Amino acid sequence: MTLPDAETLLVTLAEQIRRDGRASVALVGIYTGGVWVAERLHRMLGLSAPVGTIDVAFYRDDYKKTGMRTGVKPSDIPFKVEGADIIVVDDVLYTGRTIRAAMNELFDYGRPASIRLAALVDRGGRELPICPQYLGAAIDVERGRMIELQRDDAGRLSLSLAPPAA
Amino acid sequence: MIPNPQLNEEGKLKHLLTIEGLPPAILMQILDTARSFISVTEQEVKKVPLLRGKAIFNLFFEPSTRTRTTFEIAAKRLSADVVNLNIATSSQTKGETLLDTVANLTAMHADMFVVRHAQSGAAHLIARHVGPHIHVINAGDGRHAHPTQAMLDMFTIRHYKGGFTHLRVAIVGDILHSRVARSEIHALTTLGVPEVRVIGPRTLLPRHVQTLGVQVFHDMETGLRDVDVVVMLRLQNERMNGALLPSAGEFFKHYGLTPDKLARAKPDAIVMHPGPMNRGVEIDSAVADGRQSVILPQVTFGIAVRMAVMAILAGN
Numbered sequence: 001m002t003l004p005d006a007e008t009l010l011v012t013l014a015e016q017i018r019r020d021g022r023a024s025v026a027l028v029g030i031y032t033g034g035v036w037v038a039e040r041l042h043r044m045l046g047l048s049a050p051v052g053t054i055d056v057a058f059y060r061d062d063y064k065k066t067g068m069r070t071g072v073k074p075s076d077i078p079f080k081v082e083g084a085d086i087i088v089v090d091d092v093l094y095t096g097r098t099i100r101a102a103m104n105e106l107f108d109y110g111r112p113a114s115i116r117l118a119a120l121v122d123r124g125g126r127e128l129p130i131c132p133q134y135l136g137a138a139i140d141v142e143r144g145r146m147i148e149l150q151r152d153d154a155g156r157l158s159l160s161l162a163p164p165a166a
Numbered sequence: 167m168i169p170n171p172q173l174n175e176e177g178k179l180k181h182l183l184t185i186e187g188l189p190p191a192i193l194m195q196i197l198d199t200a201r202s203f204i205s206v207t208e209q210e211v212k213k214v215p216l217l218r219g220k221a222i223f224n225l226f227f228e229p230s231t232r233t234r235t236t237f238e239i240a241a242k243r244l245s246a247d248v249v250n251l252n253i254a255t256s257s258q259t260k261g262e263t264l265l266d267t268v269a270n271l272t273a274m275h276a277d278m279f280v281v282r283h284a285q286s287g288a289a290h291l292i293a294r295h296v297g298p299h300i301h302v303i304n305a306g307d308g309r310h311a312h313p314t315q316a317m318l319d320m321f322t323i324r325h326y327k328g329g330f331t332h333l334r335v336a337i338v339g340d341i342l343h344s345r346v347a348r349s350e351i352h353a354l355t356t357l358g359v360p361e362v363r364v365i366g367p368r369t370l371l372p373r374h375v376q377t378l379g380v381q382v383f384h385d386m387e388t389g390l391r392d393v394d395v396v397v398m399l400r401l402q403n404e405r406m407n408g409a410l411l412p413s414a415g416e417f418f419k420h421y422g423l424t425p426d427k428l429a430r431a432k433p434d435a436i437v438m439h440p441g442p443m444n445r446g447v448e449i450d451s452a453v454a455d456g457r458q459s460v461i462l463p464q465v466t467f468g469i470a471v472r473m474a475v476m477a478i479l480a481g482n
Contacts, residue, residue, distance in 0.1 A: 058214035067481025108211035
């Protein structure tokens with residue numbers, strides 16, 4: 001199957017957020033791909049609040065099954081969460097469990113005025129009542145396959161389909 | 167080869183008993199995870215839900231304030247339930263054996279034991295006899311090991327020096343009685359520190375200590391020259407049976423860290439101490455409170471490092 005062009009999806013996403021016309025929003029990207037998307041959106045939209053980054057490792061619901069994975073990144077929320085209008089940004093939206101973990105983590109920093117969700121692609125397969133307010137594209141991918149976001153040296157983003165797990 | 171009793175079948179850390187024999191990747195995982203836990207302290211709710219519903223028992227058969235308290239805070243920040251037992255004042259004085267104590271606590275649905283004991287090997291003994299779902303952390307056993315102290319020292323070194331492979335580190339004082347020194351030497355060499363020195367009088371250095379891969383010095387003037395990190399050890403009065411030292415005053419004269427002696431090290435060298443400090447015995451107040459001292463940050467980092475160890479063990 002052919003995947004959509006990530007750079008085009010970025011433009012779509014930025015346009016949707018811009019059209020929504022909120023005065024001051026703060027972006028929070030989820031490691032790793034979501035942080036790349038958030039950084040790009042931040043520049044395209046010229047937002048003033050710095051980009052926050054979240055690694056949901058300490059809030060995941062599958063810790064008991066999978067344990068602590070290696071390469072955990074420190075979360076960094078460089079703005080006041082209390083009363084903020086936040087857009088959580090991820091690259092690929094799937095079961096929704098990562099988004100739930102991210103929201104739980106954000107609430108430990110304070111009570112935001114609102115949280116909205118921006119995703120580059122939605123591959124379906126939701127297991128929780130979570131849906132994006134801003135979306136690049138919805139695509140069908142068979143269960144078990146992984147879509148990955150890549151960033152090249154020039155900072156350009158692209159999507160690829162990981163080979164099926166052995 | 168005898169399998170490492172700390173690792174499970176997949177080679178993951180199940181217990182933390184000693185640094186000796188652990189691969190560098192596991193030590194780095196502890197340090198990286200700890201760095202992420204530092205950011206939890208910036209949250210308004212300084213807690214993460216990882217160990218919700220787990221019961222952690224702090225078994226301290228030997229007195230300790232700092233270590234026990236930081237383990238307790240670490241467990242609570244992971245949302246675990248913590249029970250502190252100071253066994254010096256409980257069943258053991260009534261004659262219960264160590265393994266019976268542990269069996270009783272297991273019957274109370276313990277998930278993890280943090281053990282401090284005056285006998286070397288106590289934590290190993292417990293780890294060998296607990297059920298497969300229970301994790302054991304050695305919080306200091308006799309003269310043998312104190313792995314979480316070594317890891318928080320590694321975290322401190324990496325924080326201030328940015329890495330390990332370009333460093334010269336000196337460990338000073340009572341190496342003979344120090345479990346911190348042993349764990350520290352293993353951690354430093356495993357993480358690739360090219361030059362580890364030990365400095366102390368012959369009576370306070372273990373024989374053949376150089377087989378651990380360290381250089382031995384008996385005087386501070388040459389031993390501290392150009393080092394990046396100075397690790398001072400406490401003079402272990404309570405373990406000093408017999409005439410190993412003329413007096414504390416004499417020790418301070420030769421091995422106490424004063425500004426003059428510290429001037430031999432690099433100008434940006436950091437000074438560490440596992441605590442509790444004996445001011446005027448192994449360290450001068452001017453150094454302990456000086457600009458090169460990172461003794462209090464060590465304590466703060468200790469919480470994040472212990473959170474990391476608990477979170478990694480409980481997940482494996």
